[in-house]
Amino acid sequence: MSTELSGPGSAKRNPGWEPAGPGLPRTARVRNDAPISAMGLIVKVVLLGMVAGIAIWAAFPLAEAEKWFGLAVLAVTTAALFYLYLTPRHIPAKYLLPGTIFLIAFQVFPVLYTASTAFTNFGDGHRGSKDDAIVAIQSSSVKQVPGSTEYALSIATEGDPATGSMVFLVTDPKTGAVSAGDAEGLRQLDAAEVTVAPGGRVTAADGYTVLNFGQASARSKEITDLVVPTSGGALRSAGLSRAYEGTAIRAYDVGCDCVTDSESGRTWTADEATGSFVAADGERLSQGWKVNVGLKNFTQMLTDPNISGPFFGTLLWNFAFGIGSTGLTFLLGMAIALALHSPRMRGTNLYRVLLILPYAMPSFAMLLIWRDMFNTDFGLINNLFGLGVDWFGEAWSARAAVLLVQLWLGYPYMFLVATGALQAIPKELTEASSVDGASPWQSFRAVTLPLLLVALSPLLIASFAFNFNNINAIWLTTEGGPFAADNPRNGATDLLITYTYRLAFGAQGAEFGMAAAVSIFIFAIVATVSAISFRNTRKQEEVYS
Structure with a gap:
């Protein structure tokens, strides 16, 4: 058998087997036309059938709405999937394509859609087309x-x-x-x-x-x-x-591109720049239409005093919250990990179980419990220490409260990762520093801490990015408050993400375009901070490797 496989005519007698690559024995062969198993064939038929069914289900609404570009993308994607999985070629692509499709559908497309929305006036009163606005204006003015x-x-x-x-x-x-x-x-x-x-x-x-x-x-x-x-x-x-x-009583006149009220005689002329019907005195009808406003949302966010002042204040607090939440939890978690890492410590397993309890609890439930604990009248914090602090009524006490809650919720995670990193540091390094006469603090600062930071820097960056957009920590405790009497849209503990949420879904009317602009700003900040931090992390790795 081995003679037949390794002989000079074996490739002709066995066309399904090919010689191995350079450096491998001539007896090694790669089979490229192995028959698929019955189970594999069934799975392939079922999955491709599901793909075809989803494609047909999605095609009818696209055709009905005359979304021809979307229909073309759907057809090309479906054809590519069938071609790829019905042929024995392109093995790597069979594994890469599903992940690529999901990446485009759930990451790239939402980001692009958000970016496109940031350049429009999309929101309450500006959701549809101009024709939709005309129908809404005429319909809402109907009288018996x-x-x-x-x-x-x-x-x-x-x-x-x-x-x-x-x-x-x-x-x-x-x-x-x-x-x-x-x-x-x-x-x-x-x-x-x-x-x-x-x-x-x-x-x-x-x-x-x-x-x-x-x-x-x-x-x-x-x-x-x-x-x-x-x-x-x-x-x-x-x-x-x-x-x-x-x-x-209100009708649209194509000749003047305006809406006229038959009872009062007032006229509102279409303003294509703002997507509204505007009267001579500046009054606008509440129903408008969606238009491209360019950089207006971004410039308004940075230059309008009514928006830029609260916005930059929120941005500073957002950085303080992200850095404070990450830094405080890291310091406490690392300190506890160092204490339990000492060989003189007894009962470490029991301590570790008790210390990770906050991490095992549902965070949303714990946030609601902490909110009640900070209650001024019957909260545990005030009753336990005999205080009368209105924690969520003043700006700085509310900020201190949410940082304290984050410290309690976040330190178990830092404790766990710091414990793992400490166990990976060779004892010979710390012992060598002790032999050279270094004190425990000098040994920690010169050996242990740098090696910890090399291992934990990516996790700290991810933790900062998470806390920078940690909507649950704020919304379930303070809801962004307390609010100034003259600014009910922006509170003292608001993060940019909660401010964006209030813009998009607030009771004062949705402003999806402005909210999308703030979202792009958040994305740029987090991406920049992460890129700089990862670059510094690579430098650390080069120094200590």
Whole structure:
């Protein structure tokens, strides 16, 4: 057998086997057409079938929305996956491609989308296109006028009665036809699919859940706010059982590119730079549209006194919080690790179990407990020490409180990694320094600490990056407060990430464009600090290697 494999004609007699590379015995061969096992074939068929199913499922919405570029990317990606996994070639790519796709989908694309949003005015009042804004302006100005058609109304949802999309089921008093209406408009339903009670009220409809009085009352605000566009104006509810088709008093005029109010005679002209309809006196309609504003969000963030002042104050505290949280936890964790590393210490296993308890607890639960412990009236901290400090009522006491909470939550992690690093340091080095006459402090400073920093610097950098964006530590304790009376959007303990969250989802209205600009700023800061720190870490490794 070995003679046949190593003979000069073996490559011709066994075309599936190839000679080994240089430096290897001629008897070594690499098989490149080995048959796939039955289980492997089943797994491949199932996975590729799932890929095809997901591609088909995603293709229809893309085609319906006329997103041709996205559809092309989907088709090319699917074809590449099928080609790659149905051929025996490109073995490395079979392993690299799935990770690359997930990296693009969950890392690169979100970053690019956030960056693109930072250059727009996207937010409340500026979410859709100009046509969407015109429809919203006209629909919101609908009023009932004498002679308006009234309809029998049933409130329904598509799906769950408490959370499903709201739909009006209306019956035309003249024809008896039943239509379903939502923000997209009216669509007539087949008579065979609905059940209509005497008086014209719909009691059942295929595909819809008709709400009873109690269910509808619980969503009364949504019912009142729902406006259904029609050819003659818009449909709005008048209670829970009647609806009327009103007339819009504000209409869009293409000639002047403006909106005119038929009652007051006021005119609002379109301003493409801001994505708003603006009157001569500067008044803007609340409904606008999404436009590109260039660097406005970034310049406003840095130059507007109402934003830049709180922003830079928050930035300084953010650095203090990130450095303080990382540095204090490292110092305490390292000190405990050094104490337990001493050969004279007894019961170290018990101490280690007790010391890592904070690390074993869910952090969000511990943050809520610490928030109650700092309560001014009944908190454990004040009662235990006989204090009357309003911890979360003053800026500096609130900052000290959150740093103390971070110290308690973070030191077990630093203790664990420092313990591992200490155990990796050869004892001969410290013993040699002692023989040379170095004191314990000199030995620690000259030998132990530099070697610890070489091992732990990447972890300290990662810890700083985590704490720089540690939204849980602030949001679950102080919620960014305390707040100044003249600035309810930016608190004394706010980090940039909590400030961004409040901009994006705050009660005063979402500003996604500004929030995205702050996010880009955060990304740049963390990336710069990390790059500089890693560069210094490599220099340390070169010195001590």
